[in-house]
Amino acid sequence: MHEYSVMTQIVDSILAEADKRKANKVEEVDLELGEYTLLGDEQLKFAYELMSKDTILEGSKLNIRHLKGKIKCTSCDYEGPVLIAEDSPHRMVPILTCPKCSGIAQITEGRECLVRNIRMVVPDV
Ligand SMILES: [Zn+2]
Numbered sequence: 711m712h713e714y715s716v717m718t719q720i721v722d723s724i725l726a727e728a729d730k731r732k733a734n735k736v737e738e739v740d741l742e743l744g745e746y747t748l749l750g751d752e753q754l755k756f757a758y759e760l761m762s763k764d765t766i767l768e769g770s771k772l773n774i775r776h777l778k779g780k781i782k783c784t785s786c787d788y789e790g791p792v793l794i795a796e797d798s799p800h801r802m803v804p805i806l807t808c809p810k811c812s813g814i815a816q817i818t819e820g821r822e823c824l825v826r827n828i829r830m831v832v833p834d835v
Contacts, residue, residue, distance in 0.1 A: 724767060
């Protein structure tokens with residue numbers, strides 16, 4: 711599952727950050743998810759819980775914030791939200807054609823998957 715490989719990187723980066731600040735516990739993590747990453751919230755949360763076991767992330771909360779996406783046409787100057795086609799009840803596919811001229815459009819925003827904020831407990835030295 712795609713969510714697992716993404717979450718492995720996220721958990722690694724959180725642990726690296728916590729280690730840098732000598733935190734002994736992480737309480738909450740805010741994640742920003744572009745709407746065209748095509749990652750499922752539930753799957754991400756499940757993967758997070760699984761991977762946080764026996765680490766300082768265990769029992770912490772994962773908040774997912776969604777970011778709107780944007781496309782840009784390569785032939786005209788159109789720039790705007792991406793249209794999504796549902797080709798089956800379980801799959802959402804971004805339509806990468808320009809609504810103005812039917813040219814080829816590229817996703818310019820909405821593919822990010824970033825850790826925005828980590829609340830951690832750092833013991834007094
Ligand atoms: Zn266009």
